[in-house]
Amino acid sequence: MNEAITSPGKMVETRAPEREFAMRFTATPRGARLSRRLVSLRLHEWGHPWASDTNDTLSLIAAELTANAVRHGRVPGRDFHVRLTEAGGTLRIEVTDIRGERCPSPGDPREPACDEESGRGLLLVSRLAGRWGVLPRTGAPGKTVWAEVYGEQIPPGTA
Numbered sequence: 001m002n003e004a005i006t007s008p009g010k011m012v013e014t015r016a017p018e019r020e021f022a023m024r025f026t027a028t029p030r031g032a033r034l035s036r037r038l039v040s041l042r043l044h045e046w047g048h049p050w051a052s053d054t055n056d057t058l059s060l061i062a063a064e065l066t067a068n069a070v071r072h073g074r075v076p077g078r079d080f081h082v083r084l085t086e087a088g089g090t091l092r093i094e095v096t097d098i099r100g101e102r103c104p105s106p107g108d109p110r111e112p113a114c115d116e117e118s119g120r121g122l123l124l125v126s127r128l129a130g131r132w133g134v135l136p137r138t139g140a141p142g143k144t145v146w147a148e149v150y151g152e153q154i155p156p157g158t159a
Contacts, residue, residue, distance in 0.1 A: 017085035017092075019046050024081050025066070027074040027097070032066035035082045039093065042084055048091075054151035057128050058084075058091055061147050064121040065095040068104070068145070073097025086151075090130075094146040096137055103134050103143050 021042040025031035039062040040055055048054040062082070069080040074097070081096040104122050111123060125132055129147035137143055 015087040017087045019086040020083070021085075022081065022083040024079040027070050027078060027080050029067075029070060031080070032063070032070045035066045035080075036063045039082065039084055043091070046086055048151055054091065054149065058093060058149050058151070061125050061128055061149070062093050062095075064125050065093065065145050065147065068121055069095050069097040072102050073099040073143070075099060089150060090148050091151050092146060092148045094144050096142055096144040098137075098140075098142045100136055100141045100143050104145065 021038070023035070023038065025035045036059055040050065040059040043055045043058060044050050048058075062084075066080065066082065073080060078098045080098075081094075083092075083094040083096075085092045085094075125147050128149070130150050132145070132147035135144045135146070
């Protein structure tokens with residue numbers, strides 16, 4: 001079963017990342033799209049090829065979290081930050097924005113009605129991620145929404 005976590009003690013990575021990608025993006029739909037594409041590219045370079053389950057899953061989670069940062073966490077003139085790490089077969093995506101007062105509720109997100117146009121992003125994240133959670137941003141206002149996926153690495157060129 002997937003796990004949602006808000007306790008800072010449970011969120012801390014126990015292993016130093018073997019690989020890391022981090023970048024700031026403009027809080028626009030274009031920034032969200034670029035971040036998703038760069039996450040997918042980085043995963044491919046790390047041995048999780050395009051169209052693999054791991055790449056597809058983490059790219060979808062990245063798309064949902066960055067779209068939420070743009071839609072709900074945007075402050076004009078401020079960027080959002082994406083961090084992707086891999087440690088011991090666990091891939092972790094973190095998306096940080098400036099709006100700390102608009103935190104998603106962890107746990108089991110409610111399923112929206114059939115005719116609702118939004119509200120499915122965190123539901124998808126909760127179903128796809130092994131664990132996910134929300135933490136206050138350290139050293140500045142805002143929040144970090146993170147998700148972990150347990151992936152299998154395939155050497156490049158063998159898939």
